[in-house]
Amino acid sequence: MDGQELQKIAGDYAAGFPGTGLERRSGPDWHLYKVRGKVFMLMTDMPGRPVVILKADPDDAAALREQYADITPGYHMNKRHWITLQGGGTVDGKLVKELVVDSYRLVVGGLPTSEQPVDPRTWTPARP
Template sequence: MEELSTLDGQELQKTAGDHGVGLPGADLEQRPDWHLYKVRGKVFMLMTDMPGHPVVILKADPDDAAALREQYADITVGYHMNKRHWITVGGGGTVDEKLVKELVTDSYRLVVSGLPRSEQPVDPHTYARRT
């Protein structure tokens, strides 16, 4: 069985940030305590440091968010966000690079799907779908 290569907090933020800025139409807004990743002005990812450790905050389908929180100890409710629609991902022993990239892409797709069709940089129903 292949061993999971997990990410610490800094690796988590670097992986998520590098992936986020590479998504079509994505912009990064840096503030003193937050990095905001947006598509057409709508936030799909935030990065900050919770007391003591770096985290990534992502939009998630409410059912998926609940399942993720049950399955991964390093995924909790959205820090300073709607607890039903956002998750906080921390570095540690349960998240790896593949999962982080999938969660960032899923968050991006959710936000894009809420934009008017004329403003969507990609089709959110087909872009980077997992098979």
């Protein structure tokens, strides 16, 4: 999968999550996906490569970086808590969706209970 396809899958999937909003920033072009004002996914183009940046549990992030050549530390983010996905042969659409859900749940779990649009421990997207 190439980087543009990666961004399309991630963006289309996340757009329907409860409480999610999209903020666009220019110079460089960034798409920020937020839940209740907190970022859970970013998309931008690194030189020549469209990427998706997601929040991840630090232990999971380290394991993912070791297992997949196309997952690296978070670009312009905390390297322990964020990962960058880029197009290539090691990341498929199913993994992208799983990681988007994980990132969303982590951020929702950090919100005050009264602001959580879903229960992060039990919520799953309605569509595959």
